[in-house]
Amino acid sequence: MNPYDADTHPGPYLVVEVLGVGDVSVHALAHGPEEPLHQAATRVIEAAAALDERHESVLNAVQRAQRLLEGVGRGEVGRSQVSYALLRTALPDLGDGLAQQDRAYSQLVESLSAYRRLLSSPEPAQHTSNKSHGQGQKTRPHRDDDWAVAGERGLVALESVAAGGVRFRRNAIGEDPYISREKAQWQDPAIFPQTVQRLVADGLLHQDITENVYRPGQLLSLTAQGEAALRDGRATTSRVSAALGRTTTRTTSGALSDPAAVPVARTSLATPRSR
Structure with a gap:
């Protein structure tokens, strides 16, 4: 069972799903700093943390946009005009956040692929x-x-x-x-x-x-x-x-x-x- 919630911690959740580990830590992914896996494991953990950070930023931007639209939903014309004005700046911020989250996700996928390629290579035997x-x-x-x-x-x-x-x-x-x-x-x-x-x-x-x-x-x-x-x-x-x-x-x-x-x-x- 995955100990992480995909809605709050998508980075560690993906790591557990792909690698089948019980915890997202260097100790769980590599047994010692002398192993080639250590650096790859560190990159995976950093990428997972970056995805969590981007995900949280997107959620905050969405919540701000929802608050701005509350007046529109209740039919408050005066407030809706203010909300539309503020949304003109909030929506681009949300778009930037989604783009950064997408890049963070791609980086985590690349880090996981590099880690698994290293697992499959014969070099650790040396x-x-x-x-x-x-x-x-x-x-x-x-x-x-x-x-x-x-x-x-x-x-x-x-x-x-x-x-x-x-x-x-x-x-x-x-x-x-x-x-x-x-x-x-x-x-x-x-x-x-x-x-x-x-x-x-x-x-x-x-x-x-x-x-x-x-x-x-x-x-x-x-x-x-x-x-x-x-x-x-x-x-x-x-x-x-x-x-x-x-x-x-x-x-x-x-x-x-x-x-x-x-x-x-x-x-x-x-x-x-x-x-």
Whole structure:
């Protein structure tokens, strides 16, 4: 479900509809500033905000014009003459506002297209290592779409599909693919359509092609192989977390048992660092 209202926030609403994210933020569209997607995501967010601003200006101009015409609607001749005089300046302002809103919309569409082209390009693979769908399954070397399942992207997609309500869809304008989620939350990380396509190709996800790809979209589900990959990914993540916990415990206990560490601890307690 789209968390934005198209009547008040048309920019973020369009971004969610096209990209299938739960929130319009750099964190939702790109995982880190070092990624090529970061600049493209920033341009998308700025364009969405610009469209909202232009939309609000148009609404204000329309409301001013409506107030000027109130007297005409009630048959007040004297006031209608004043209203017509004022409308001669208000209507051109409204026309300018609509033109600016149209340009802002076109800019957002261009930014979204550039972002999706970057998603489809193999270049992001050069900035990420070839890792597993979850954590424990190796990808085939030198595939152009290895970036789509690098890091936690594959595991995030598998977990989201396991939760239910994830669909593969295409935009009726341009045929661009995107992912929609019935239970999307603003803090949810983005699921790239290329990630889903890779997981489907690798036999980890099933895509119900009997459903309309435009609306409601083709429901995704885990295959037996996908369920095994998800269990393996979660187990690996748990082992890493446990290992980090043991390391932290040993470091802390070692520091407390070391006499030389005691003065340092007292000093740090006396002058705590601000966070």
